[in-house]
Amino acid sequence: MSTEDVEVRRSPRRRRTVSARRENGRVVVLIPASMSRAEERVWVARMLDKLKAGDRRRRPSDEDLLARATDLSDRYLGGHARPRSIRWVTNQRSRWGSCTPADGSIRLSDRLQGMPGYVVDYVILHELAHLLVAGHNRDFWTLLRSYPKLERARGFLDGVALAKGIDIAEDNDVESVEDASA
Known part of the structure; x- marks a missing residue:
């Protein structure tokens, strides 16, 4: 500056x-x-x-995001999810993040920049889990259940979407986290 x-x-x-x-x-x-x-x-x-x-x-850099993703995978997914790249994008208006399992790439909406770290970590972890499980079934939510701020982060994102009038795509096969832990 x-x-x-x-x-x-x-x-x-x-x-x-x-x-x-x-x-x-x-x-x-x-x-x-x-x-x-x-x-x-x-x-x-x-x-x-x-x-x-x-x-x-x-507002971490793409390199910082990759290191963060590696750490999150180690802590919560046993190191099984290894993205090849993770970056901020400006063209996601109906999602917080997305991934392509075939090439191991993760993209995060730039709208996440400036949000609390636990929220960004949740979205990264969510996309990491998709590198291992395609849908939002019981196996997917079981992978995420060890993240201690899972429900808090999801609630935060729901609140932001509602307050800003953002139409975030809902997944049709989403199970509640409570159902997945049964």
Whole structure:
């Protein structure tokens, strides 16, 4: 991020704290009025680094997604699902994610970017499970049942879809998670 994208606001009421936020396409750094220019430069750099780290967490790169998918497969699927690629796409308007088992590719809707990590993990895990089981039958849901935030993530996505008026494709063969655990 260039220095033109940063606005520093000094406050006489602020004594020790420094904070930063995004506002109208720029970064606003709030600092105490008593801070020297040298301290300001140090704190602006530190706050930009913090914002970038947060962006990486909320909007991981394709390489980060592949590492995340590998970790999720190891933890919840015994390492059996190994995608060859996983990437963000902008053309999915009726799905959160999709996969092609034949070539091991997974695609995630860019609308997931910025959602909580456990939600993105659920969608990745869902698509990983499809690399092993094609439909949404008992075997499929059995694979996912060990994910501790399964129902919470599904509820979050349902709420987002409802609030934003997104028509997410419903699967006709979906069993409830409770039925799958029976």
